[in-house]
Amino acid sequence: MRSLIRRKTRTEYHSVGASRSGKTAAGQGARRDPAPSRLAYKVHRLWLTPLFRGALRVGLPVGAVLLVVGLYLSNPDNRAAIMGSVTKVQRSIQERPEFMVKLMAVEGASPVVDDAVRQMLPIDFPISSFDLDLEAMRQQIAQLDVVEKAALRIRPGGVLEVAITERDPVIVWRHDGILDLLDRTGHRVASMTARNGRPDLPLIAGMGADRAVREALELIATARPLGADLRGLVRVGERRWDLVLASKQRIMLPANDPVSALEQVIALDQAQEVLSRDLTVVDMRTPQRPTLRLTNPAVEELRRIRGREFGEDPS
Structure with missing residues (x-):
């Protein structure tokens, strides 16, 4: 009798244990896997890249701004309005009194050269200093035979100073019935109508004498x-x-x-x-x-x- 009871008890115990272990296995199978998916892993890795984060934080807003500006400037009327405003502001700055040139002074030139320089540069004063191309004006003055060097600058007070260094004639050259004054380098200074115009200078003649x-x-x-x-x-x-x-x-x-x-x-x-x-x-x-x-x-x-x-x- 006792052996039967023991066998029954053991059988029940094994059945209860099996049912419990089955429940435990079923509960473990229904629990969610904590590992991320493949897509989530790749997105997370991409977000950890500094270049990608910078592109999203800076590049995306900048691109949006450029897109809006580009759409705005694609309209010709908008572009014309912007250029007109910029030109207006620029002229308002350039035409301020401190930038205006009111007169021209020619230094170191004889009266004839002074008059020739003023005729070559017919400037309508007053004029903004931004509208004067000093280098182009200097090259234009240097084309005069009598001018050895020319320097231009704008003095305080709105004065355009033209400093002239004239060539010094040292000899008279007669050729083809023409009398020319030459400096020491043989560069032509001016022409003469008669020899007695400069009797103090020596005379040379012939082709190639200059x-x-x-x-x-x-x-x-x-x-x-x-x-x-x-x-x-x-x-x-x-x-x-x-x-x-x-x-x-x-x-x-x-x-x-x-x-x-x-x-x-x-x-x-x-x-x-x-x-x-x-x-x-x-x-x-x-x-x-x-x-x-x-x-x-x-x-x-x-x-x-x-x-x-x-x-x-x-x-």
Whole structure:
């Protein structure tokens, strides 16, 4: 009897345990899985990226603003209204009294150049300084032959200052029937109608003489002992000089080192007064062998003297 009771008890116990374990397994199967889904995981990982967060926080608002501005500016009337407002504000600033130029002052120029500059720059004063292109005006003034340098600036008080440095003429160049004044570099300064307009300046002539002004000035300085007998220099073949004297005598100088050749002639004249004789040409093109060309009367006289020496009939 007792064994039957024990068997029954064990059987009931096993059945109760099995039912409890079944309930426990069923309850565990119905509980939600805490792991995120694949999509949620990818979204979460993307949100952790700094570039993505910055794009959402900054790029999205900026893009929206640009879209609205672009739609607004796509209308031509809106663009015209904005440009008109900007231009109005700009002109109101540029036309303030402190930016206005009221007059022009030309410094360092002769009256003729002063008048020429004012004619080249017909400015209607008063005018805003923002409307003046100083560099373009400077280049326009520099086109004048007489102007070596030009500088423009706006002084306090609304004064446009034009500082002019004029070229200094040092020589007169005669070519093709024209008289031009040249500076030391050979640049043209102005034209003349007559030689007596600048009798204080030496004279050069011939094609290409303007490209050898420095050499001509050296020769003129070397020929200073000749004084008023010097009439000028003539460029020959665009390569050498002839020095012309008042007595129509010519000193033909070489292409190379003409200053030394002229110094020899001057030294010879000071020692033997060669230029005071009946000569037409002193040929120094070969400095080692100077050649003198006599006038016709001097040649006849020389023949007569030689004829007497050799007992010939002068007739």
